[in-house]
Amino acid sequence: MSSDAQLEAFPVHSTDKLRYCDSDPQGHVNNAVFSTFLETGRVDILYRGEGRIVDDGCAFVIARLEMDFRAELKWPGTVEIGTRIQKIGRTSITLEQAVFQNGVLAASALSVVVQMNQMERTPQPLSEVARQRLGRLQSPPAGA
Helix, strand or coil, X not given: CCXXXXXXXXXXXXEEECCHHHECCCCCXXXXXXXXXXXXXXXXXXXXXXXXXXXXXXXXXXXXXEEEECCCCCCCCEEEEEEEXXXXXXXXXXXXXXXXXCCEEEEEEEEEEEEEECCCCEECCCCHHHHHHHHCCECCCCCX
């Protein structure tokens, strides 16, 4: 993801409040907190919005998180999280995400979640309904 990414390029927007306890001795929001912001965006797509994506008896688990830090976040304030679907697999979903503060890109990330059958603890194929809903939030292919 380029460093000039804009929140408007993402179909799903989420907001999170920065807490005093998110700050570290360097005076900025600690890098470990960024993954919590990304979780907020993932939850808004997977469990809210136009309906639940997850099948009954299943849950989404994170399989991969790759993040590039671009700028500091400062307390107090809020962050905006942009989320879009990059790829829909058989059991997995790849999401592109970005964290912004005051319009400035602070982090970009690629997240992969897998739908897991909670009883069997094994990957569960995504339903056709889930694929259709996710497809509406999918980003165009690179170079398009």
